[in-house]
Amino acid sequence: MSQDAPHAVDIDLLRGWPLPSSDGDKTDRGTVLVVGGSRQTPGAVVLAAESALRVGAGKVQVATAADAAPALSVAVPEAYVEALPVLGSGDLAVAAADRILQLAEGVDVVLLGPGLGDPECARLLLERVVPRLDTTVVIDALGTAYLTGNLDGVRHLEGRVLLTPNATELAETLQVTEAEVAEDPGDAARRLADATCAVVLSGAEVSCVVTPLGRSWRHEGGSPGLATAGSGDVKAGVVAGLMARGAPPEQAAVWGTWTHGRAGEVLDEEMPGFLARDLSQRIPKELAAVERSSADT
Numbered sequence: 001m002s003q004d005a006p007h008a009v010d011i012d013l014l015r016g017w018p019l020p021s022s023d024g025d026k027t028d029r030g031t032v033l034v035v036g037g038s039r040q041t042p043g044a045v046v047l048a049a050e051s052a053l054r055v056g057a058g059k060v061q062v063a064t065a066a067d068a069a070p071a072l073s074v075a076v077p078e079a080y081v082e083a084l085p086v087l088g089s090g091d092l093a094v095a096a097a098d099r100i101l102q103l104a105e106g107v108d109v110v111l112l113g114p115g116l117g118d119p120e121c122a123r124l125l126l127e128r129v130v131p132r133l134d135t136t137v138v139i140d141a142l143g144t145a146y147l148t149g150n151l152d153g154v155r156h157l158e159g160r161v162l163l164t165p166n167a168t169e170l171a172e173t174l175q176v177t178e179a180e181v182a183e184d185p186g187d188a189a190r191r192l193a194d195a196t197c198a199v200v201l202s203g204a205e206v207s208c209v210v211t212p213l214g215r216s217w218r219h220e221g222g223s224p225g226l227a228t229a230g231s232g233d234v235k236a237g238v239v240a241g242l243m244a245r246g247a248p249p250e251q252a253a254v255w256g257t258w259t260h261g262r263a264g265e266v267l268d269e270e271m272p273g274f275l276a277r278d279l280s281q282r283i284p285k286e287l288a289a290v291e292r293s294s295a296d297t
Contacts, residue, residue: 006186006208009219009258015294019255020246026058030108030244033061034237035100035129036143037115039090042068044115044141044233047276049079051237052111054284055259057244061107063100064115065092091121097128104129109136111240113143114233119172122146127153136160136243140236144169151195158212161198162249164236170202186216199249201239201257209253217254222261223268230276235260238283255287262286 007013022029032052037045042064049060061080064072067090069083082103084096104110110133116122119142126146130137130153137157139146144165147153151173154161163173170188171178174195181188186208189200193210200210204227209217235256242252263282267274 004215006216006218009207009209009217009221009254011258011290011293013217014255014258014290017251017254018294019242019251019291022056022245024058029056029058030246031059031061031106032057032109032111032237032240032244033063033100033103033107034111034114034240035063036092036111036113036141037064037068037072038092038117039065039067039086041115041117042072043230046072046075047230047233047280048111048114048140048237048240049076050277051234051280051283052241052244053078054280055238055241055245055287057109057241061103063096063103065090087121089118089121091118092116092125094124094128097125100129101132104133104135107135109138109240109244111138111140111236113138113140114236116142118142119145123148130154131156133157136249138162138164138236138240138243138249140164141166141169141232144173147173147196148175151192153196155197158197160249161196162201162239162243162253163192163196163198164201164232164239164253165192166202166232167204186210186218190216199253201253207257207261209250209257211250215250217250217257219254219257219261221258221265223264225268225272225274226261226264226279228274228276231260231264231279234276234279234283237280259283259286259290
C-alpha cells in the first residue's frame, strides 16, 4: 500500500477542507451517545458530552454509572442520561451491554471509553458491545483495551471508526513498549490503522492522524497546559461531535486536533493553569474563527 507523506495541519489546510454545515435543527446535526465513566470518574463523560454539544452536535445522550447519573443529568442538563449497572468496584458492569446497544440504535455516533477505570472491565464490556454496533464509532482512552490482542475487532465498521489512544494506550494496543511508540509515533499510529482498518488519532507534543489507506496528517501545535486531566476527554467529545455533524473520521480528527491545540495555546497565554473544562469552552471559539475566515476568503 502506498503511503503519502504527512500533511501539515494548519489553518490553511482547514480552510481548504470545510466541515459540514452546522445549520439545521438538532436532528440534522446528529446525535452522539457517550458511554463511559465510573463511580469514581464521572467527570470524563461530562467533559466529552459538553464538548460534543459545543462543536455542533444536535443532541447528546450519556450512558454512565448509575451512582453518578443523577448528578450528571444536572451537570449537563442538555443531555439525556441513562444509568448503567456497576460492579462493586464502581466500574461499568457487563450487564450494561444490552442497554447500550438499545441506545446506540438511534444515534449517529457512539463514543466509547471516556472515564472507564479498569482495562479488564472495559475490555469485557466492549467485547459485548462493539461487535454488535452498526453505526459510526469513536473508541477512546481505556476503551482501546478491547483491541489489545483483538486488532480485527472493529473491521466490520470499516470507514466508520476512529481510534483515539494516547501514547501509553497505543503501546498497549500494539503490545509494544512506550519507548518504541515514542521513537516514531506516526509509524505506530500507521501500524494500528493498518491492522484495524480504522482511522487513528494519537500523540502528545506531536499528534498524528492516519487512515488505513495511507493518508496521514501531522500537527505540532498545542501547549504544555494540554497535559492536564480531562484534556483527552474534551478532544474525544470534539471529534465525536464533528462526526455527528457529518465529518468523516479523518476530517473530524484533523479539525479536532488543530482546534484543541489552538485552544491550549490561547489559554496558556490568557490563564496558565487552565483546566480541561476551559478547553471545552474555548474550542468552539477557535472552530468558529476558522469557519468565518474560510467564508471570507
